[in-house]
Amino acid sequence: MNKMKQSFLLLLVSCLMPFSVFANVLNPVVIENLTDSDATASSVAFNNACSKDVGGIIKPHGSIKIKASLINTSCVSKVCDAQIHMSGNCSGSIIGTAEISSNGGIINLSSMNESSFRLRKIDEFHAVIEGGETKNLFRLLFG
Numbered sequence: 001m002n003k004m005k006q007s008f009l010l011l012l013v014s015c016l017m018p019f020s021v022f023a024n025v026l027n028p029v030v031i032e033n034l035t036d037s038d039a040t041a042s043s044v045a046f047n048n049a050c051s052k053d054v055g056g057i058i059k060p061h062g063s064i065k066i067k068a069s070l071i072n073t074s075c076v077s078k079v080c081d082a083q084i085h086m087s088g089n090c091s092g093s094i095i096g097t098a099e100i101s102s103n104g105g106i107i108n109l110s111s112m113n114e115s116s117f118r119l120r121k122i123d124e125f126h127a128v129i130e131g132g133e134t135k136n137l138f139r140l141l142f143g
Helices: 001-025 069-075 135-142
Strands: 029-033 042-043 063-066 077-086 094-101 105-110 118-121 127-132
Touching: 069 077, 094 118, 094 127, 105 118, 105 127
Parallel strands: 029 127
Antiparallel strands: 029 063, 042 077, 077 094, 094 105, 118 127
């Protein structure tokens, strides 16, 4: 390959690289709730306010997108730590925690009670809440 082609390719790669880095910053974090319960989160970054106060209840078998811009403007060092509750109002015990970054997505998930609800990371911008009580036919009809 001649020197002119090499220089052109190097210039092209160096121009495109910022776009791929910038694209990751704009990716929202998606949390899916695969359970039969509402899910909410509380965070020190938001003065322990509950996500329900800003429309952040993840309905059963639903999902929510957390925009990178929200994390950028609200979280110390562009990282948020959140406590996950399986209720519609941040009550009850914490079932797990999530650490989310505006430019790296989900950094860490941890479940507090593996026997009931679990947090599982699909990739850096997608996680699911699984588990909980199973509702069998007998309980639905007679419970």
